[in-house]
Amino acid sequence: MASAQRAFTAQAFATLRPVPAFLTRTHEIVSDPRTDHIVSWSKDGKTFIVWKPEELRKLLPKTLGLFTQPFASFVMELNVYGFVHYGSGNAEGDYFEFGQDGFQRGRPGLMHTIRQKENFGRYRH
Structure with missing residues (x-):
């Protein structure tokens, strides 16, 4: 019971943290x-x-x-929040696919679980 209580407390705490504006607006x-x-969601809604x-x-x-910088700045910001780059380009042209477990179509409440990478801030301006 204690582990279930800790899990609930951690889940409740995660929902109290504000979601960064970058994630909400994206x-x-x-x-x-x-x-x-x-830009659009993939068919399964787990990547964009x-x-x-x-x-x-x-x-x-x-x-x-x-952002006033190139697309690369947007990609860097995604990296800060642990997004994974799944692919680029196909026969029809260039595209970029990104995903993060806490960033899914129709489930904005999951964004409360997304955190910045711990060591990333050290290298930012």
Whole structure:
């Protein structure tokens, strides 16, 4: 019973932490059907795909208010939160696919479980 109680306490604590704006806004962009030609969820909703990195780069400063740098800055920020890069490109052209267990279609509550990598901040400006 004690381990179940600790697990519940950890889960409850995780939901009390605020979700970083970067994650919330990125989830909103990926979930917005108006941007599906630029970025969208994969079929299973466990990863998202950037179809047009250059257009996303232009959209990010307007939507996130966080980026004025190239698409690479967005990718670096994803890395800070433990996103995995699953693939790039196919016969039709370039794309970038990213995933994180706490970042899924229709489940924004999972984002409370995402944490920054511990040692990453040491190398940031």
